[in-house]
Amino acid sequence: MIIKKAKFLTSAQKLSQCPNFNLPEIALLGRSNVGKSTFINALTNNSKLAKTSNKPGKTRLINFFSFNDDYIVADLPGYGYAQVSKEMQNEWQKNLEKYLLNRNMLKLLIQLIDSRHDVQNNDLQMQDWLFHNNLKSIVIATKIDLIPKSKRQLKIAEFTKATKRTVLPFSAVDKRYNDNIINYLNSELSLSK
Ligand SMILES: Nc1nc2c(ncn2[C@@H]2O[C@H](COP(=O)(O)OP(=O)(O)OP(=O)(O)O)[C@@H](O)[C@H]2O)c(=O)[nH]1
Numbered sequence: 001m002i003i004k005k006a007k008f009l010t011s012a013q014k015l016s017q018c019p020n021f022n023l024p025e026i027a028l029l030g031r032s033n034v035g036k037s038t039f040i041n042a043l044t045n046n047s048k049l050a051k052t053s054n055k056p057g058k059t060r061l062i063n064f065f066s067f068n069d070d071y072i073v074a075d076l077p078g079y080g081y082a083q084v085s086k087e088m089q090n091e092w093q094k095n096l097e098k099y100l101l102n103r104n105m106l107k108l109l110i111q112l113i114d115s116r117h118d119v120q121n122n123d124l125q126m127q128d129w130l131f132h133n134n135l136k137s138i139v140i141a142t143k144i145d146l147i148p149k150s151k152r153q154l155k156i157a158e159f160t161k162a163t164k165r166t167v168l169p170f171s172a173v174d175k176r177y178n179d180n181i182i183n184y185l186n187s188e189l190s191l192s193k
């Protein structure tokens with residue numbers, strides 16, 4: 001399954017610049033380079049929709065995409081990217097927190113975590129902050145194709161224990177994981193398709 005109709009809408013630096021799309025919204029959170037932008041491209045089968053890079057720090061703005069005119073997916077800049085000044089990092093963190101706490105149509109956060117590593121400290125910090133603020137989130141374990149098949153289940157079990165949430169495996173190069181994720185999002189957003 002893929003999302004057949006997807007469109008880039010606009011970019012924003014902070015909440016006050018985010019348009020009102022009147023659709024439920026999902027936002028992607030995660031360390032730089034975890035595969036947030038690639039996730040959008042894989043679900044829509046369009047490698048040019050969101051800009052990706054093999055170097056961290058690619059996404060610098062909140063980028064909005066519509067999926068099937070049913071909901072919005074917001075691609076956020078990654079955390080844990082050290083190549084920008086402390087001032088910029090603080091400024092971004094402030095903007096991100098404001099967006100996450102005040103965006104009215106935000107229904108679900110997806111925290112992406114790289115399957116090749118353990119859950120990192122900044123992932124856990126983000127998790128604590130999400131729990132503290134009662135924001136609903138799930139975890140997606142990215143790049144699962146880079147883990148041997150025999151170890152994938154164990155990885156998901158480890159992540160489930162560490163993150164105390166639903167964890168869904170994902171790979172941008174192996175489309176078999178798409179269905180489960182699209183079905184999960186449709187059911188969370190109460191969409192019939
Ligand atoms: N093998 C494999 N590589 C992946 C997968 N997902 C992403 N990548 C690679 O990981 C790198 C980073 O992907 P991005 O989508 O740009 O990461 P991001 O989380 O958007 O990063 P920032 O914009 O810096 O926050 C790219 O080189 C992707 O090709 C995956 O499922 N499997």
Ligand SMILES: [Mg+2]
Binds near residue numbers: 059075078
């Ligand atoms: Mg990105």
